[in-house]
Amino acid sequence: MTEEQxxxxxxxxxxxxxxxxxxxRSILRLKVKPEQEQFVANNAVSVAQAHFEPKAWFRAIYADETPVGFVxxxxxxxxxxxxxxRFMIDARYQHFGFGRRALEQLIAHVRARPNATELKLSYVPAEGGxxxxxxxxxxxxxxEVDDGENVMKLTL
Structure with a gap:
């Protein structure tokens, strides 16, 4: 039996x-495109890491009632x-604008946090990144380069 998309x-x-x-389980099933796997850890690794890091704040990204990503x-x-x-949108749901809207919500969340002046991230500098x-x-x-990844920032 296959799950209907x-x-x-x-x-x-x-x-x-x-x-x-x-x-x-539905969050763990989300996957990026095979060529994007070099850019982000799978969600099982991310959720496990989050449970051992007290400062981790993590959420599923939903479009209506469908899980489409993780942040x-x-x-x-x-x-x-x-x-x-971490940030990922499942391969099936890319190019709908869900990722942009999820990050806009995350940015608003960070702006409301105490002392927040910037939001940083790092990415693998490669074709298709x-x-x-x-x-x-x-x-x-x-x-800046952190562990081989280029660092970007958004001034809040």
């Missing part, structure tokens, strides 16, 4: 929701820099 349109409402015992933030309210640790997507949201390259 919901028919979503770009008009679907995008929300960030806590992952529960009931929704975990994780390093959330330290004592520091002015917040860090987008996410740099243009992040730049379209206002992130700029800092010139």
């Amino acid at each position: 919901p028919q979503l349109t770009p008009a679907a409402a995008v929300t960030l929701r806590e992952i529960t015992q009931d929704t975990l 994780m933030l390093y959330d330290d309210p004592d520091a002015p820099e917040y860090y987008l640790w 996410p740099e243009p997507f992040y730049a379209g949201l206002g992130f700029v390259n800092t010139g």
Whole structure:
């Protein structure tokens, strides 16, 4: 028996929701395109890491009632820099605008956090990488390299 893919349109409402015992399996099934796997850890690794890092804030990304992605933030309210640790949209749901709208919500969340002055992220500098997507949201390259990944920041 195969699971039927919901028919979503770009008009679907995008929300960030806590992952529960009931929704975990559907989040773990989300996958990027094979050629994107070099850019982000799978969601099982991310959820496991989040459970061992007290400053991890993580959510499922939903379009209407369908899980379409995952986002994780390093959330330290004592520091002015917040860090987008993980972000992915399932291959089936890319190019609907869900990722942009999810990150806009995440940026609004960070702006409301104590002491927040910037949101940083890093990406693998390779063909097909996410740099243009992040730049379209206002992130700029800092010139820093962290563990082989280029660092970008958004001034809040």
